[in-house]
Amino acid sequence: MRILLAGGTICPFDSSRSCISSGYLGIEDGRIAFVADTLPTGFSPDRTIDCRGDLILPGFVNCHTHLAEDLFKGLMEEVNFEGLFYTTLFRWEALLDPEMVYWGSMAGALDALRCGVTTIADMYHYASATAEAVAEVGIRGHIGQKILGFALERPPHQTEHGIDYNFDFSAFSAQLNAAVEFASAWAGKAGGRITTCIAPHATNTLDREMLSAIADRAAAEELSIHLHLAQMASEREAIRVREGMGCVAFLEDVGLLERPVLGAHAIFVDEGEIEILRRNHVSIAHNPVPNARDAGVVAPIDRMRDAGVTVGLGTDAFEMNLLQTARFAVLINRIHAGRPDYLPAYDALAMATIEGAKALGLGKEIGSLEAGKKADVTVFDMSRFNTQPTREPVKNLLYYGDTCNVGLVIVDGEVVFEQGRFVRVDAERVLDELRRASDRLQARIAASATGGE
Numbered sequence: 534m535r536i537l538l539a540g541g542t543i544c545p546f547d548s549s550r551s552c553i554s555s556g557y558l559g560i561e562d563g564r565i566a567f568v569a570d571t572l573p574t575g576f577s578p579d580r581t582i583d584c585r586g587d588l589i590l591p592g593f594v595n596c597h598t599h600l601a602e603d604l605f606k607g608l609m610e611e612v613n614f615e616g617l618f619y620t621t622l623f624r625w626e627a628l629l630d631p632e633m634v635y636w637g638s639m640a641g642a643l644d645a646l647r648c649g650v651t652t653i654a655d656m657y658h659y660a661s662a663t664a665e666a667v668a669e670v671g672i673r674g675h676i677g678q679k680i681l682g683f684a685l686e687r688p689p690h691q692t693e694h695g696i697d698y699n700f701d702f703s704a705f706s707a708q709l710n711a712a713v714e715f716a717s718a719w720a721g722k723a724g725g726r727i728t729t730c731i732a733p734h735a736t737n738t739l740d741r742e743m744l745s746a747i748a749d750r751a752a753a754e755e756l757s758i759h760l761h762l763a764q765m766a767s768e769r770e771a772i773r774v775r776e777g778m779g780c781v782a783f784l785e786d787v788g789l790l791e792r793p794v795l796g797a798h799a800i801f802v803d804e805g806e807i808e809i810l811r812r813n814h815v816s817i818a819h820n821p822v823p824n825a826r827d828a829g830v831v832a833p834i835d836r837m838r839d840a841g842v843t844v845g846l847g848t849d850a851f852e853m854n855l856l857q858t859a860r861f862a863v864l865i866n867r868i869h870a871g872r873p874d875y876l877p878a879y880d881a882l883a884m885a886t887i888e889g890a891k892a893l894g895l896g897k898e899i900g901s902l903e904a905g906k907k908a909d910v911t912v913f914d915m916s917r918f919n920t921q922p923t924r925e926p927v928k929n930l931l932y933y934g935d936t937c938n939v940g941l942v943i944v945d946g947e948v949v950f951e952q953g954r955f956v957r958v959d960a961e962r963v964l965d966e967l968r969r970a971s972d973r974l975q976a977r978i979a980a981s982a983t984g985g986e
């Protein structure tokens with residue numbers, strides 16, 4: 534299939550850092566054939582799409598998601614997140630089944646496409662169910678199955694002396710084996726759209742022996758790692774008490790940073806740990822919206838970026854609007870920096886595209902519009918009120934753009950979302966099944982609260 538996008542402003546996010554004001558982008562066999570300001574001769578497209586007035590960008594890369602956590606939407610937004618996290622969330626997750634995770638993931642993946650996101654990096658339970666959804670919907674997924682240091686049925690609990698994590702090495706081992714099995718079974722599936730990793734949950738929900746076992750296994754299987762890193766004050770405190778060091782220093786100490794690592798959040802890190810991130814080439818997924826919403830904190834991404842750490846953007850749970858996340862990253866970090874010129878629109882959108890792709894270890898294949906790369910493309914309709922007049926399309930999109938501007942989404946050279954319609958999937962059916970799965974989960978939560986099932 535050959536597709537020609539004709540006449541739009543193309544911002545390739547390549548090393549030139551420049552845009553073509555009226556250009557042509559050719560796609561052939563799933564890859565970008567050319568990006569040019571004049572139409573090359575000899576390219577005969579099967580389909581030509583008129584993109585005059587549009588802004589054409591690499592598809593967004595969402596570096597940290599839990600698609601199926603959509604099922605808990607509305608239950609956790611105005612509570613003591615850290616308290617809920619240890620006392621309640623794991624108990625709720627124990628009530629999930631693969632079918633619920635499948636429909637939660639289907640809905641999350643469609644929501645992602647609607648927001649112009651072409652790649653998600655997901656870590657959750659029943660990762661095979663998420664991988665099936667990713668394969669079906671047509672999005673690209675970098676997926677890992679979550680590994681905990683305890684049995685989900687016997688989660689941590691609060692005691693008068695703090696949190697008892699209920700560590701259980703045999704329960705952990707079974708989860709590690711399952712996660713590795715998932716990673717090898719799904720790597721390269723869906724025509725190469727699925728890549729895999731392993732996903733230890735966080736630095737404090739596994740102990741030293743477990744993280745060391747993960748480091749050994751990841752090295753033996755040549756797997757990359759995606760985990761929550763220094764997300765919560767209680768996480769930092771637990772590692773300080775247990776190990777006498779910070780979360781990042783602890784990961785280096787157990788050998789985990791010898792593999793490619795994507796750390797989500799990195800809020801509670803000091804200058805020394807930023808240096809550890811840099812020298813170990815650890816990438817960070819910055820999730821400014823949930824960090825502000827759940828804990829009122831912001832990660833020091835200004836200092837990480839200055840140090841040369843690769844920082845992509847993530848939405849974490851419940852939403853997929855990476856454009857809003859990029860805008861929020863600009864605003865909150867500008868408050869933090871006290872400068873109106875900090876994190877320009879172009880740099881924020883680079884974090885949503887090429888920097889995110891690099892953070893996942895996929896920077897050579899996706900994240901920018903260059904000949905030879907996989908054709909993951911989002912076309913924004915800039916003719917709407919919120920983005921007119923469009924003298925500076927990149928600034929207009931970052932500061933004023935919304936999901937209403939997402940006109941066309943292409944993944945792996947295939948149109949998967951166009952003018953509000955999902956090409957591969959019946960969205961109404963997915964919404965029905967999502968609501969049904971959510972109702973079943975709520976019934977289980979209610980039953981478990983009263984002691985029955």
Ligand SMILES: [Zn+2]
Nearest residue numbers: 761797849850
């Ligand atoms: Zn998360």
